[in-house]
Amino acid sequence: MNFITKLNAAWAANDSLLCVGLDPDIERLPVQFRDAPDGIYQFCKEIIDATAGLACAFKPQIAYFAALAAEGQLERICAYLREAYPHIPLILDSKRGDIGATAKQYAREAYDRYGADAVTVSPYMGSDSVEPYMEWQDRGVIVLCRTSNPGGSDLQFLQVDGKPLYQHVAQLVADKWNANGQCALVVGATFPEEIRAVRDIVGEMPLLIPGIGAQGGDIEATVRAGRTTSGTGMMINSSRAILYAKPQGGEDFAAAARRVAEETRQAINAHR
Numbered sequence: 001m002n003f004i005t006k007l008n009a010a011w012a013a014n015d016s017l018l019c020v021g022l023d024p025d026i027e028r029l030p031v032q033f034r035d036a037p038d039g040i041y042q043f044c045k046e047i048i049d050a051t052a053g054l055a056c057a058f059k060p061q062i063a064y065f066a067a068l069a070a071e072g073q074l075e076r077i078c079a080y081l082r083e084a085y086p087h088i089p090l091i092l093d094s095k096r097g098d099i100g101a102t103a104k105q106y107a108r109e110a111y112d113r114y115g116a117d118a119v120t121v122s123p124y125m126g127s128d129s130v131e132p133y134m135e136w137q138d139r140g141v142i143v144l145c146r147t148s149n150p151g152g153s154d155l156q157f158l159q160v161d162g163k164p165l166y167q168h169v170a171q172l173v174a175d176k177w178n179a180n181g182q183c184a185l186v187v188g189a190t191f192p193e194e195i196r197a198v199r200d201i202v203g204e205m206p207l208l209i210p211g212i213g214a215q216g217g218d219i220e221a222t223v224r225a226g227r228t229t230s231g232t233g234m235m236i237n238s239s240r241a242i243l244y245a246k247p248q249g250g251e252d253f254a255a256a257a258r259r260v261a262e263e264t265r266q267a268i269n270a271h272r
């Protein structure tokens with residue numbers, strides 16, 4: 001099953017547009033995981049098990065693993081996701097971008113080493129830097145377009161031929177790079193007007209939308225701007241707000257994560 005088909009099935013199966021981000025910051029993990037040799041794996045596994053029924057995708061961010069030389073634990077997490085929850089897309093967030101020969105190695109890393117269904121890539125180096133990913137025709141290529149951070153405006157808002165650069169990226173992906181129907185775009189929930197502009201350019205193409213939760217993006221405005229005619233079209237990511245949810249009453253960290261994931265899924269669904 002290719003990435004887009006799998007995503008469509010996951011949206012329907014879990015009635016969810018919520019992507020659960022796996023950003024395990026060692027300093028914020030519950031104390032029992034911090035010194036354990038496979039503590040990152042164990043923490044993520046508990047989060048995955050607690051939220052799998054509520055998610056349309058999981059998105060590990062590679063930096064949290066690479067910084068601690070914990071790629072082996074990321075491999076185990078990806079293997080666990082593929083085995084236990086094969087119907088939920090696995091998105092590797094690595095935002096790579098390089099010349100074609102090197103990009104091919106990054107594609108192998110994402111798709112072969114980690115077995116990801118999709119990977120985030122930077123468009124900055126142009127077509128030949130993205131083409132190697134397309135060789136894996138059943139996998140997704142998620143291109144940075146209008147990122148959620150304030151500094152994204154430095155370049156993405158530059159006016160080029162009368163429109164902002166991020167709109168050129170959206171147009172290029174829709175018109176050329178998506179020939180095989182395997183592309184998606186990253187657009188931040190912190191910029192709903194730009195989500196709407198991108199949606200108008202790309203039709204039904206899926207959008208990966210980080211920026212709700214810890215970054216404060218408005219869920220209602222995001223969903224209204226980004227939904228497709230079928231009320232889907234989005235993977236709305238939340239990482240820290242779920243991973244480090246404050247337990248209430250007798251809850252443990254995983255129950256708290258599940259509660260916040262469920263609240264977030266419901267808040268999204270209220271506006272589809």
Ligand SMILES: O=c1ccn([C@@H]2O[C@H](COP(=O)(O)O)[C@@H](O)[C@H]2O)c(=O)[nH]1
Nearest residue numbers: 061147148149210213214215238239240
């Ligand atoms: O524009 C972008 C692109 C990627 N991200 C990534 O998404 C998550 C957001 O985490 P939160 O804790 O929910 O803020 C993180 O992995 C980022 O690297 C993004 O935030 N914005």
